[in-house]
Amino acid sequence: xxxxxxxxxxxxxxxxxxxxxxxxxxxxxxxxxxxxxxxxxxxxxxxxxxxxxxxxxxxxxxxxxxxxxxxxxxxxxxxxxxxxxxxxxxxxxxxxxxxxxxxxxxxxxxxxxxxxxxxxxxxxxxxxxxx
Numbered sequence: 001x002x003x004x005x006x007x008x009x010x011x012x013x014x015x016x017x018x019x020x021x022x023x024x025x026x027x028x029x030x031x032x033x034x035x036x037x038x039x040x041x042x043x044x045x046x047x048x049x050x051x052x053x054x055x056x057x058x059x060x061x062x063x064x065x066x067x068x069x070x071x072x073x074x075x076x077x078x079x080x081x082x083x084x085x086x087x088x089x090x091x092x093x094x095x096x097x098x099x100x101x102x103x104x105x106x107x108x109x110x111x112x113x114x115x116x117x118x119x120x121x122x123x124x125x126x127x128x129x130x131x
Contacts, residue, residue, distance in 0.1 A: 001121045002024050002025055002026040002028070002032070002100050002121050003024070003025035003026075003121065004022050004023070004024055004025075004098045004099070004100060004121055004122065004123035005022070005023045005123055005124070006020060006021065006022050006023075006096065006097065006098050006123040006124065006125060006126040007020070007021050007023070007126055008020040008021050008126060009095075009096060009125075009126030009127045009128045010128065010129075011129040011130075011131065012088055012128075012129070012130055012131075013130070013131060014088060014089055014090060014130055014131065015087060015088065016088050016130070017084070017085060017086045017087075017088065018084075018085045018088065018128060019082060019083070019084050019085070020036065020082065020083040020084075020085065020096055020098075020126060020128075021080055021081070021082050022034075022036075022080060022081040022082070022083075022098030022123060023078075023079065023080055024079045024080070024081065024100060025079075026079070027076075027079060028053045028074060028076065028079050028080075028081065028100065030053075030054060031052075031053070031054035031055075031102060031103070031104070031105075032052070032053045032054065032100045032101065032102060032103070033050060033051075033052055033053075033100070033101050033102075033103040033107070033108035033109070033112060033113060033120075034050065034051060034052075034053050034074070034081050034098070034099065034100045034101075035047060035048070035049055035050030035051065035061075035072070035098075035099055035110055035113055036048040036049050036050070036070075036072060036081075036083045036096060036097070036098060036099075037096070037097045037098075037099055037110070037113070037114070038092075038094035038095065038096045038097065038128075039094055039095050039097070040093060040094040040095075043094075045097070045114065045117075046063060047061070047063050047110025047111070047113070047114060048062070048063050048066055048070060048072075048083065048096070048110075049061060049062050049063070049066065049070055049071075049072035049083060049110075050072070050108065050109060050110045050113060051072055051074065051108070052103075052105040052108040053074050053076070053081075054105060059105070059108065060072060061109055061110055063110065065091070066085070066092075069085065069086050069087045069088075070083060070084065070085045070086070071083070071084045071086075081098060081100075083096070085128070088128070088130045089130060090130045090131060091130075092128060092130050093128060093129050093130050093131075094127075094128060095125040095126070095127055095128075096125060096126050096127075096128055097122055097123055097124075097125045098122070098123040099113050099117075099120050099121065099122050099123075100120060100121045101113060101116055101119060101120030101121065
């Protein structure tokens, strides 16, 4: 399994922006379904954004609450997955996790990652607090 380490979480004021990074130990350009997920205290883990990182991948998925404000991207040479979060609101406060699992592009989605949470790799999380 690939090892993942998130960074970039911070405390920001409402309306601010952050860029979260997920450094992977392996080659993320080789057919991974990767994404960002978040979990607030007392709430279930939810999908924020996901994408297929293999050759030819193009579909990107966003949760309804972050569409138009968050952008997911990969930097294959650096084996890094990023999440740029803009117009942050207090309801975006949560621990943000990076996840990666081997999957065909046709199966890749936030739902697939959550359903297969035992089989995919997860980072330790990075805290985002918006006030």
